[in-house]
Amino acid sequence: DTAVSQTPKYLVTQMGNDKSIKCEQNLGHDTMYWYKQDSKKFLKIMFSYNNKELIINETVPNRFSPKSPDKAHLNLHINSLELGDSAVYFCASSQVSGTTTNEKLFFGSGTQLSVL
Amino acid sequence: GNSVTQMEGPVTLSEEAFLTINCTYTATGYPSLFWYVQYPGEGLQLLLKATKADDKGSNKGFEATYRKETTSFHLEKGSVQVSDSAVYFCALSGTSYGKLTFGQGTILTVHP
Numbered sequence A: 001d002t003a004v005s006q007t008p009k010y011l012v013t014q015m016g017n018d019k020s021i022k023c024e025q026n027l028g029h030d031t032m033y034w035y036k037q038d039s040k041k042f043l044k045i046m047f048s049y050n051n052k053e054l055i056i057n058e059t060v061p062n063r064f065s066p067k068s069p070d071k072a073h074l075n076l077h078i079n080s081l082e083l084g085d086s087a088v089y090f091c092a093s094s095q096v097s098g099t100t101t102n103e104k105l106f107f108g109s110g111t112q113l114s115v116l
Numbered sequence B: 001g002n003s004v005t006q007m008e009g010p011v012t013l014s015e016e017a018f019l020t021i022n023c024t025y026t027a028t029g030y031p032s033l034f035w036y037v038q039y040p041g042e043g044l045q046l047l048l049k050a051t052k053a054d055d056k057g058s059n060k061g062f063e064a065t066y067r068k069e070t071t072s073f074h075l076e077k078g079s080v081q082v083s084d085s086a087v088y089f090c091a092l093s094g095t096s097y098g099k100l101t102f103g104q105g106t107i108l109t110v111h112p
Helices: none
Strands: A004-007 A010-013 A019-025 A031-037 A043-050 A053-057 A064-070 A073-078 A087-094 A111-115 B003-006 B011-014 B019-021 B023-026 B033-038 B044-050 B056-059 B062-065 B075-077 B086-093 B100-102 B106-111
Touching: A004 A087, A010 A019, A019 A031, A019 A087, A019 A111, A031 A073, A043 A064, A043 A073, A043 B100, A053 A064, A073 A087, B003 B086, B003 B100, B011 B019, B019 B106, B023 B033, B023 B086, B033 B062, B044 B062
Parallel strands: A010 A111, B011 B106
Antiparallel strands: A004 A019, A019 A073, A031 A043, A031 A087, A043 A053, A064 A073, A087 A111, B003 B023, B019 B075, B033 B044, B033 B086, B044 B056, B056 B062, B062 B075, B086 B100, B086 B106
């Protein structure tokens, strides 16, 4: 069984459309994340949720809205897609102790989003 | 704020060559340090970690030592293989809940 699975793997869409990416983890972790990786491989955190509660919300346009129906799922909805949203989006999970991450992050295999 | 700087890539080596990928950091407090690896078409995987000064993390022949005096966590391997071709990310933990700060990644290509 895949520990962190996200769907779809590829997403090609037109500017202005609304799309969602789904993520599920079966590790029993309490914290989930969304990261964005640009074409130069630079990786930047977007959001993190702990037990369904939003913990980290970096400077991300409000067109991006994460939703966590339960602690095993963290979905990402994007409204009014723009060309600059093209990137690879990674979901990840971890078990966080206190306020620091000493345990490893488990990543999904990524969703390559192409906005035309 | 926290930041991580890795050596510029890409790095191209022949099989069995020695590898060093430099990583330096800026952080408040006492962060944990990590190296993650991303193989083509996959998500990142933890390669090794060190949680305090002078700790050495090691895995699959890779090593890195947490040097607080030089704020560095350089990745080394004595003899690389073609299968080590990947993107390598240095990262540090922060005081924000569960947040890792990643370096910009270094692409490594190993030729037979």
